[in-house]
Amino acid sequence: MSSSEWKPNQQKFGPKYKLIGKDYPTPDLYAKVTGKAKYAEDFRIDGMLFCKLLLSPVAHGRVKHLNVSKAMAMPGVKAILTQDDLPAPADSVTDLGVTIKANPLGEKALTMEPLYHGEPVLAVAAVDEYTAAEAIEAIDIEFEPLPFAIDPLDTLRPGGPNPRIEGNVWIRPQMVQPKPGEKPPSPPVPHVGELKWTDADFVEAKHGRLPMGKAQDEWVVGDLDAGFKNAALVLDETFVTPDTSHETLEPRTTLAYWQNGKVFVHMGTQSTVQTLASLARWLNMDANQIVLVSEYTGGGFGSKATGYIFAIIPALLSKKANAPVMMRISREEEHFIGRARPGFQGRMKVGFAKDGRISALDMFVICNNGPYDAVGDANTSGTIVSLLYQPVAMRWRGTTVLTNTPPRGAQSSPGGMQGIVIMETIVSKAARKLGLDQVDIRKINCPEGKSPVGPIRNGTRNHCTSAFLKEAFDRGAEQFQWKERIARPKRSGTKVRGSWCFFELLRWGIDRIRRSIRHHPGWPHRNSVGNWKPGNRILARRTPCRR
Amino acid sequence: MDDKLEVREDQVTKGVSRRNFIKGVIAGGVATSSAAYLFRTSSVFGQQPPGLGERLITLNVNGQQRRVDVVKQETLAWTLRYKLGLTGTKLGCDRAECGACTVLLDDLPYYSCSVLTHTVRGKKILTIEGLANADGTLHPVQQGVIDEQGFQCAFCMSGFIMSAVGFLKTHPSPTRSELAQGLSGNLCRCQDYDKILTAMMRGAENMRKAHHV
Numbered sequence: 001m002s003s004s005e006w007k008p009n010q011q012k013f014g015p016k017y018k019l020i021g022k023d024y025p026t027p028d029l030y031a032k033v034t035g036k037a038k039y040a041e042d043f044r045i046d047g048m049l050f051c052k053l054l055l056s057p058v059a060h061g062r063v064k065h066l067n068v069s070k071a072m073a074m075p076g077v078k079a080i081l082t083q084d085d086l087p088a089p090a091d092s093v094t095d096l097g098v099t100i101k102a103n104p105l106g107e108k109a110l111t112m113e114p115l116y117h118g119e120p121v122l123a124v125a126a127v128d129e130y131t132a133a134e135a136i137e138a139i140d141i142e143f144e145p146l147p148f149a150i151d152p153l154d155t156l157r158p159g160g161p162n163p164r165i166e167g168n169v170w171i172r173p174q175m176v177q178p179k180p181g182e183k184p185p186s187p188p189v190p191h192v193g194e195l196k197w198t199d200a201d202f203v204e205a206k207h208g209r210l211p212m213g214k215a216q217d218e219w220v221v222g223d224l225d226a227g228f229k230n231a232a233l234v235l236d237e238t239f240v241t242p243d244t245s246h247e248t249l250e251p252r253t254t255l256a257y258w259q260n261g262k263v264f265v266h267m268g269t270q271s272t273v274q275t276l277a278s279l280a281r282w283l284n285m286d287a288n289q290i291v292l293v294s295e296y297t298g299g300g301f302g303s304k305a306t307g308y309i310f311a312i313i314p315a316l317l318s319k320k321a322n323a324p325v326m327m328r329i330s331r332e333e334e335h336f337i338g339r340a341r342p343g344f345q346g347r348m349k350v351g352f353a354k355d356g357r358i359s360a361l362d363m364f365v366i367c368n369n370g371p372y373d374a375v376g377d378a379n380t381s382g383t384i385v386s387l388l389y390q391p392v393a394m395r396w397r398g399t400t401v402l403t404n405t406p407p408r409g410a411q412s413s414p415g416g417m418q419g420i421v422i423m424e425t426i427v428s429k430a431a432r433k434l435g436l437d438q439v440d441i442r443k444i445n446c447p448e449g450k451s452p453v454g455p456i457r458n459g460t461r462n463h464c465t466s467a468f469l470k471e472a473f474d475r476g477a478e479q480f481q482w483k484e485r486i487a488r489p490k491r492s493g494t495k496v497r498g499s500w501c502f503f504e505l506l507r508w509g510i511d512r513i514r515r516s517i518r519h520h521p522g523w524p525h526r527n528s529v530g531n532w533k534p535g536n537r538i539l540a541r542r543t544p545c546r547r
Numbered sequence: 548m549d550d551k552l553e554v555r556e557d558q559v560t561k562g563v564s565r566r567n568f569i570k571g572v573i574a575g576g577v578a579t580s581s582a583a584y585l586f587r588t589s590s591v592f593g594q595q596p597p598g599l600g601e602r603l604i605t606l607n608v609n610g611q612q613r614r615v616d617v618v619k620q621e622t623l624a625w626t627l628r629y630k631l632g633l634t635g636t637k638l639g640c641d642r643a644e645c646g647a648c649t650v651l652l653d654d655l656p657y658y659s660c661s662v663l664t665h666t667v668r669g670k671k672i673l674t675i676e677g678l679a680n681a682d683g684t685l686h687p688v689q690q691g692v693i694d695e696q697g698f699q700c701a702f703c704m705s706g707f708i709m710s711a712v713g714f715l716k717t718h719p720s721p722t723r724s725e726l727a728q729g730l731s732g733n734l735c736r737c738q739d740y741d742k743i744l745t746a747m748m749r750g751a752e753n754m755r756k757a758h759h760v
Binding site for chain 1: 632633634635636637638639640641642644645647672673676677678679685689690693696698699700701702703704707710727734735737
């Protein structure tokens with residue numbers, strides 16, 4: 001059904017509703033269709049300098065020697081920024097007043113120990129990009145290559161290279177639980193440690209199956225052994241899902257300048273409030289001294305939710321050069337610094353009853369994290385699979401491994417998408433083997449009403465407050481004329497035609513919606529989601545859940 | 548848009564092919580710049596390299612004669628955005644892949660990131676800013692977007708609209724799949740293609756009603 005065929009339910013959303021169920025052009029649309037809408041790169045400030053970045057040519061290395069004097073002496077070059085010019089990252093305070101201490105091992109805007117190819121090492125501001133690029137070439141810099149790993153399995157092997165000097169996984173120390181009535185303490189700062197599997201673990205690889213060594217996290221619900229024992233069909237599949245760049249059409253181009261002690265930053269963001277807080281932390285400044293300008297954003301898909309740390313480069317360069325600085329990011333640079341969905345390697349063993357009901361599900365995932373802050377995709381994938389396929393018994397095991405690849409970030413349905421991609425393939429295969437209809441096998445497994453979700457925590461499981469997937473399948477099958485289509489012959493001359501059933505969920509409804517208004521001392525009520533719109537108009541797909 | 552402006556025959560450059568683009572860059576003398584090559588920052592195109600003078604030329608942009616200084620290797624996208632203030636034309640990839648920079652040259656859609664400015668003297672250049680009438684009445688395709696609430700982040704929008712306007716000039720009554728083919732040089736990362744096509748089909752309908760073609 002195309003959007004033009006959809007008509008709002010006027011009976012349900014009658015005259016007393018001004019917006020819901022009504023057709024109206026959004027106020028931003030006129031500016032966009034006439035080309036007047038200004039994205040970050042569309043602003044011009046008198047005396048604006050341009051900035052170019054020197055990117056790491058190695059996957060992991062250390063700057064051994066650096067001399068910028070020749071570049072600084074070039075006509076038109078105004079300032080050079082290195083790691084030494086960055087302020088120390090500040091601690092942050094949550095809405096509950098809990099201090100989250102800055103992690104010295106966290107990502108920096110510029111670094112002298114790059115952890116991935118393409119990581120920004122230094123930045124040059126000059127009168128134009130050509131001069132800035134020439135100056136980058138004039139910089140005398142030498143890197144000491146260090147061991148690197150771009151595949152999680154390489155670093156998990158016994159004696160395998162570590163992507164960071166300190167190791168290959170984040171270790172989160174045990175949190176001290178507060179006593180009733182006490183304010184929660186600051187969580188301990190995670191550190192990087194080493195996780196290696198054994199040679200015995202890797203024997204599986206010789207048989208084309210994913211080795212499964214010690215996992216960092218694990219949970220179980222139900223009797224897994226009984227579920228497999230009573231299954232009519234058991235599938236054990238090794239899988240790989242791709243790393244996919246966010247690839248926002250608007251690159252992370254940023255303009256910054258200072259006026260009367262305040263810094264003005266023009267950038268794209270999915271949430272002005274969250275990005276302002278990030279800038280304050282990265283610049284170690286009071287948020288009241290930062291003016292964030294983000295009139296329009298050319299796509300985010302999760303990668304611009306809390307801003308991007310590289311936005312402070314033109315801000316600091318501008319202060320150093322005493323002039324506005326525009327940092328245009330090229331498409332190639334965007335591939336390096338623009339975040340990506342983490343790819344999984346994993347193994348899924350699923351037991352099905354004759355009617356297609358999943359009796360047992362054993363899920364094992366390795367998440368390729370990149371070198372910096374841990375993404376939650378591995379964990380979420382297990383939660384979403386447990387929600388959408390409602391296995392009678394389930395075990396989830398996950399390990400998030402650091403690698404010398406571009407940093408990952410949340411991308412539309414983070415974790416859930418990977419889990420669903422894996423499961424949909426297996427469910428389809430099971431339907432073929434059991435002789436079941438592709439829609440029916442999904443209907444018999446999907447959540448309904450107050451279906452449970454995820455692991456048991458503190459003795460209870462979370463559950464949906466409502467789920468209507470069965471109705472969605474019925475309506476979808478009816479509109480698609482599913483039964484009629486699959487009854488048609490698949491082969492016609494040289495053409496082979498097939499029909500496919502697939503569903504997807506965005507893990508937004510679980511915890512985002514109820515936090516959309518937040519209270520903060522000294523602030524008016526703020527919408528913590530902010531202008532969370534670019535590229536994310538898929539709220540209708542959520543399954544409301546309760547935490 | 549003013550169709551009455553005369554075009555001098557001797558100013559018309561024949562075709563803006565990839566071959567001509569590269570030849571033009573070589574004539575500009577900076578195609579082999581190691582900086583641009585090493586960093587692959589084609590964004591450095593269009594800014595004055597040391598020792599290379601600019602050249603004052605006249606462009607016919609949105610029905611107006613605009614005098615502008617350009618260097619030989621300058622792309623049309625750069626000239627429009629950074630010299631003429633027409634920032635409605637977007638740079639998404641700067642390498643002829645995404646189509647966000649699409650403008651019309653003599654009614655034909657071109658990627659302005661891959662057209663050298665000095666090759667379009669004498670051509671009628673139309674950008675998103677020149678589509679609506681002077682009284683603010685939107686072009687039928689722009690109105691189609693409003694009618695159907697097409698696009699999300701809209702960074703690709705001006706390129707899509709210009710491609711559609713160009714395509715509809717020669718295909719006023721396309722089927723949905725024909726229009727999809729006509730717009731296949733433009734990418735939308737929000738993956739809003741269904742609604743975009745609906746909006747563009749509405750634009751085609753609006754154009755027919757307005758006897759715009």
